Amino acid sequence: MKHILPILTLTTLAAAASAQSAAAAGLSYNRAGLSYNTDAAAGDNGYSLSVEALVGSSNVWVGASADLNNAGDDGVSVGYLFKNVVAGIDATAFVGSNDGYGIIARRSLNEVVAGLEGRIVWGQEGGSNTNSFVYELAYNVNSKYQVAVSIADANGVDTETSVTVRYNF
Secondary structure (H helix, E strand, C coil), X not given: XXXXXXXXXXXXXXXXXXXXXXXXXXXXCCEEEEEEEEECCCCCCEEEEEEEEECCCCCEEEEEEEECCCHHHCEEEEEEEEEEEECCEEEEEEEECCCEEEEEEXXXXXXXXXXXXXXXXXXXXXXXXXXXXXXXXXXECCCCEEEEEEEEEECCCEEEEEEEEEEEC
């Protein structure tokens, strides 16, 4: 009888930890981030802000970014989210400022590490033939905070590495 309180306490703590891990496992589309970017070719190192969200309970996605070093690199995008297209991958088709368009593919990688996710973005800007790709690996610290590392590549010419801290709201 005297072991019931410690057993109940341990069971409650284990259940709470499991619930927190499950909450961090899903993909959040309502988030804001602060990034530090390094661009060796252009010498354009610095910070940027980003925000993205789903409109209400719909699958309409909006995103915006602001380069804190170069105002000309700011952008706004609108897209549509297709959930669980194939193999647990969510895909967002979007159009953006500067006649840009592209596709974002995201997937939770909980089978590798709980809270891990991958993201690949393909896009073109201004009707150019320049394909740009962003490869990202992110870790959900908990249900509110995420840390990500990404590499952006535009036709193999301009490569940018970013470290991002995001807040899910």
